[in-house]
Amino acid sequence: MEEFEPKIVGFFCNWCSYAAANLAGVSRIKMPANVRIVRVTCSGRVDEKFIFKAFSAGADGVLVCGCHPGDCHYQKGNLGARRRVMGLKPFLEAIGIGGDRLRLEWISASEGGKVADTVKSFTQTIKELGPSPLNGRRNEH
Amino acid sequence: MKGDMYIARAADKDILKIGENGGAVTSLLKFALESKMADAVVAVKAREGNRYDGIPVLITEPEKVIETAGSLHCSSPNIARFLTEYLDGASSSKLAIVVKPCDARAIVELAKRTQINLDNLLLIGLNCTGTLPSAKAKIMMKEIFEVDPADVAGEDIEDNVLTITLKDGSEKKEDLAKLEEQGYGRRENCRRCEINIPVMADIACGKWGTTNKETTFIEICSDKGSQFAQAAIDGGCITIEQPSAASIDDRNKKDKAAIESAKQWQEKDFSRLEKMSSEEKFSYWFTQFHQCIKCYGCRDACPICYCKDCFLEADRGYIPPGEIPPDVMFPMVRIAHVMDSCVNCGQCEDVCTMDIPISLLVFLLSKKVGDIFKYEPGMDVTKLPPLRTTTDKELTLSGVDIDFEP
Structure with a gap:
């Protein structure tokens, strides 16, 4: 049986994590290729609809990355993202998708290494959890 | 004063x-x-x-x-x-x-x-x-109290006993817990x-x-x-x-x-859900969501849902028109939009033509979200909905998972 390769959707903030992912790339840091990155103007832009859409379209996990609190380009956008993720975790848990499939990380533009570490550990978490019950590929594995 | x-x-x-x-x-x-x-x-x-x-x-x-x-x-x-x-x-x-x-x-x-x-x-x-569901109450009057529903002139709940007063002034009593076990009551x-x-x-x-x-x-x-x-x-x-x-x-x-009686009911209803494994939860809730006929009843009845231009409408381009049951986005977004402010009025479940226990899920979630953010919906007009607001103090808290103060 082929090893399960999770599909992860990453919402990365334009001002920090996206630049950090770029830095990780140009620094040639190796990391799993499971995360499909979507650049957003701020982690605060990541509406619950984005997260649900990712899951309903077959994502096994959703990773939201933003600036450290206090560093937000728009002052408090990342604080909204934090509340949203904290609130959605029990929801995903309650309907059986699993709260651990959603993760939030703070990654500044200089933390290329943290991007690689986050992607590695989150991919590993999702591999352990297996395919999302919503993605339709569940029975293949 | x-x-x-x-x-x-x-x-x-x-x-x-x-x-x-x-x-x-x-x-x-x-x-x-x-x-x-x-x-x-x-x-x-x-x-x-x-x-x-x-x-x-x-x-x-x-x-x-x-x-x-x-x-x-x-x-x-x-x-x-x-x-x-x-x-x-x-x-x-x-x-x-x-x-x-x-x-x-x-x-x-x-x-x-x-x-x-x-x-x-x-x-x-x-x-x-508590209030009684009107259709079921009528059946209860006939079956349990053995009276014509039209003859009832008053109801009263006191010390876990439901008392009905008839037009001729006579009273009939039934134990509320027993009624609720039989599917009647509140x-x-x-x-x-x-x-x-x-x-x-x-x-x-x-x-x-x-x-x-x-x-x-x-x-x-x-x-x-x-x-x-x-x-x-x-x-x-x-x-x-x-x-x-x-x-x-x-x-x-x-x-x-x-309050004690309500807590017992919460414990009873919630623990049934909490005891399920992830697979069981998924299968239970998505089977329920799958029954949805997208009548928009729950949205139209919910006092908290107030948007004039609702995300769930087909012309917004997210939920495809004419698809029954609707995409899973429909129940998920509907619930996520109100779960921080649910006042447990039960209107959504009252109107649901498919008897989806949606009020149970939203109330359970509002309790969980309330525990995280130390928030009780509808109690204090100065406290804003936790998923729609932030405070300056949070700027200094660095974690991705923080503790909120009451």
Whole structure:
């Protein structure tokens, strides 16, 4: 049986994590290729609809990355993202998708290494959890 | 003053005779109109004398207030929705409104969202230990009480016993717990509800703390309520006496017992869900969601859902039109949009044609979200919905998972 390769959707903030992912790339840091990155103007832009859409379209996990609190380009956008993720975790848990499939990380533009570490550990978490019950590929594995 | 308590009864003899528990609430409403402290009164009235069909009515003539005297336990009209849909959120007129705790909480939540002007409202709260679903109540009257539903003139829940009074004055009693075991009794969300005294309203009225059926216990819950009650007392519309310590104690005890019963129901209903494995939860809820016929009933009935341009509409381009059952986005977004502010009114489940236990899920989530953010929906108009707001203090908290202070 082929090893399960999770599909992860990453919402990365334009001002920090996206630049950090770029830095990780140009620094040639190796990391799993499971995360499909979507650049957003701020982690605060990541509406619950984005997260649900990712899951309903077959994502096994959703990773939201933003600036450290206090560093937000728009002052408090990342604080909204934090509340949203904290609130959605029990929801995903309650309907059986699993709260651990959603993760939030703070990654500044200089933390290329943290991007690689986050992607590695989150991919590993999702591999352990297996395919999302919503993605339709569940029975293949 | 806020916190004051009275034992009150109507001064008017007609109201005293017709009104339940001394007719204090009816007198206060009449006084609000007569004194011009309110332009109109919103209360609940039986449609054509049918107790199982209570409808909200707007009254402007003081002599018509008496038509709304007495409580209707077998209907649960959507007062908050009535306010926003038909009365423009009280933006231009002063209204005195009779509310159950869930109605008052929904009004407070809508006021936070600038959909209702709380300054124009006088909330006259009624203690509530639950309402009965009207269709099932009729069956219960026939099957269990063995009476014609049309002969019922009153219902009352006291010390876990449901008492019905017939038109000929006779009474019949049944144990509430036993009824609920058989699938009758109160609505499911009401069983789980622990807010019995509407302290978020301006004044809270109820029979707890009174010994006979001829007086109402009134607690003043705001400065506005205090001014109004004082004017009503000075105007001679109600007569009052101070409650004894025993009477206040009795009220507290009954409230505590009702809260305890609600907690037991929560434990019972929630633990059934919590005990499931992830696979079972997924299969249970998505089987339920799969029954959805996308009638938009839950959205239209929810007092918290107020957007004029709803995300769930097909023309927004997210939920494909003509697809039944709708995409999973439909229930998920619908729930996520209200889960931080659910007031457990149960309107969504009442209207659901497919009997999806949506109120159970949203209430469970609102409890969980409330625990995280230390938030109780509809209790304090100054506390904003936790998923729609942030504070400056959070700028200094660095974690991705932080503790919120009460």
